[in-house]
Amino acid sequence: MRKPRAAVGSRSRCRKQASSQEGREKRALSSSQAKPSAPDACARTIPEFSEAPAGLARQQEEVRLQAPVSPYHLFRDTAEVTVFRKSLLSWYDREKRDLPWRKWVEGEVDLDRRAYAVWVSEVMLQQTQVATVINYYTRWMQEVNQLWAGLGYYSRGRRLQEGARKVVEELGGHMPRTAETLQRLLPGVGRYTSGAIASIAFGQATGVVDGNVVRVLCRVRAIGADPSSTLVSQQLWSLAQQLVEPARPGDFNQAAMELGATVCTPQRPLCSQCPVQSLCRARQRVEREQLSASRSLPGSRDVEECAPNTGQCQLCAPPTEPWDQTLGVANFPRKVSRRPPREECSATCVLEQPRALGDARILLVQRPNSGLLAGLWEFPCVTAEPSGQHQRKALLRELQSWVGPLPATRLRHLGQVFRMYEGQQPGTCKGSKRSQVSTLSRRKKPSAGQQVLDSFFRPHIPC
Ligand code: SF4
Ligand code: ZN
Numbered sequence: 001m002r003k004p005r006a007a008v009g010s011r012s013r014c015r016k017q018a019s020s021q022e023g024r025e026k027r028a029l030s031s032s033q034a035k036p037s038a039p040d041a042c043a044r045t046i047p048e049f050s051e052a053p054a055g056l057a058r059q060q061e062e063v064r065l066q067a068p069v070s071p072y073h074l075f076r077d078t079a080e081v082t083v084f085r086k087s088l089l090s091w092y093d094r095e096k097r098d099l100p101w102r103k104w105v106e107g108e109v110d111l112d113r114r115a116y117a118v119w120v121s122e123v124m125l126q127q128t129q130v131a132t133v134i135n136y137y138t139r140w141m142q143e144v145n146q147l148w149a150g151l152g153y154y155s156r157g158r159r160l161q162e163g164a165r166k167v168v169e170e171l172g173g174h175m176p177r178t179a180e181t182l183q184r185l186l187p188g189v190g191r192y193t194s195g196a197i198a199s200i201a202f203g204q205a206t207g208v209v210d211g212n213v214v215r216v217l218c219r220v221r222a223i224g225a226d227p228s229s230t231l232v233s234q235q236l237w238s239l240a241q242q243l244v245e246p247a248r249p250g251d252f253n254q255a256a257m258e259l260g261a262t263v264c265t266p267q268r269p270l271c272s273q274c275p276v277q278s279l280c281r282a283r284q285r286v287e288r289e290q291l292s293a294s295r296s297l298p299g300s301r302d303v304e305e306c307a308p309n310t311g312q313c314q315l316c317a318p319p320t321e322p323w324d325q326t327l328g329v330a331n332f333p334r335k336v337s338r339r340p341p342r343e344e345c346s347a348t349c350v351l352e353q354p355r356a357l358g359d360a361r362i363l364l365v366q367r368p369n370s371g372l373l374a375g376l377w378e379f380p381c382v383t384a385e386p387s388g389q390h391q392r393k394a395l396l397r398e399l400q401s402w403v404g405p406l407p408a409t410r411l412r413h414l415g416q417v418f419r420m421y422e423g424q425q426p427g428t429c430k431g432s433k434r435s436q437v438s439t440l441s442r443r444k445k446p447s448a449g450q451q452v453l454d455s456f457f458r459p460h461i462p463c
Contacts, residue, residue: 159188207240212260
């Protein structure tokens with residue numbers, strides 16, 4: 001059993017704390033064991049890749065990573081790279097969205113302040129969508145207070161604060177100037193964030209790969225293998241590094257992300273408006289497939305095409321996942337199958353102590369410093385046990401350990417909270433969470449876990 005810290009807060013403060021756990025985050029992809037493609041980029045450890053394969057498995061993995069990549073998934077020559085850069089940047093100059101952090105960065109001559117402005121925007125954008133961030137960002141940069149409330153996923157906010165403190169207290173108020181030093185010296189700054197700060201604020205020619213860039217590159221180079229695999233991740237970082245425009249690295253990286261966010265979207269991408277459509281292998285493949293279908297011919301292969309469906313290419317989709325005509329370019333990137341969700345039940349207690357003039361104090365406890373929602377304050381709770389009788393006893397024991405003797409008959413059922421956490425991978429900017437408060441009557445078929453919770457909260461059962 002964890003040993004939380006306890007505190008009491010006013011009723012309004014508790015409500016703020018409870019609602020603040022809602023939030024969604026933008027997906028970004030980073031690789032841990034992918035070898036840095038740039039001299040200034042170093043790998044960071046990510047949980048799903050952090051365990052090194054042992055013995056034979058490790059040797060096989062190394063052989064796999066060193067295997068030559070088919071030219072079909074690469075950019076052939078510098079001419080092709082130049083066309084890609086020029087097309088993307090001219091489109092960006094014409095179409096880029098007017099976002100507050102861009103103005104802030106452009107107008108800031110102090111490099112440390114500029115880097116801080118990029119840092120805040122990048123961390124917030126990993127948290128949620130652009131539209132939500134705009135308001136928070138402007139207020140944050142003006143007020144610099146606890147505006148993280150409402151954005152959710154506090155560990156990012158906490159790490160940003162720790163990093164800012166380190167810059168002020170240990171680095172003489174100066175931000176590290178390269179992607180490598182940013183990642184090495186600042187807590188919570190990984191490969192993506194360090195590359196974004198270094199390229200946008202300091203003009204370092206280093207590519208970045210976030211969820212939008214993954215989608216664009218997988219489509220442009222027809223990469224159908226699992227984008228979260230080490231091999232594909234390594235290839236994507238390498239492509240990003242090859243493509244980044246040395247004269248305008250910050251603009252190039254933002255342009256690639258913007259293309260993924262506004263044109264090369266997950267569903268219904270706007271290929272006819274895409275500045276790099278002439279280089280896009282996904283689009284070429286769709287056109288070829290459509291042509292074959294209209295002539296009622298079996299799918300013909302382009303002379304340049306890789307070897308899909310043979311299982312010989314590690315960047316093509318495996319033979320078990322053939323081309324889906326209905327998806328078009330959205331055949332790329334490949335959807336990664338998710339692990340089935342784990343269901344857990346916990347009993348939460350809102351312990352209220354009435355005070356004079358209708359006011360009340362409410363007990364809050366602090367979560368452990370690591371793991372889900374680390375260090376946040378919450379209502380006391382215990383993991384629910386299988387039997388209702390045991391659950392009540394466990395909760396009562398826990399409450400009594402915090403506040404002393406407490407009669408079981410005072411427990412009153414208030415309702416249920418269903419919360420879903422998806423794809424939580426600390427440090428990889430992946431995942432989203434949703435929460436919902438509901439009453440029993442709204443749910444027609446409670447799951448087994450919800451039934452356990454219902455019976456636990458049935459009031460007035462003596463212990
Ligand atoms: Fe994406 Fe379509 Fe552009 Fe290819 S042509 S990069 S699929 S929007
Ligand atoms: Zn291939």
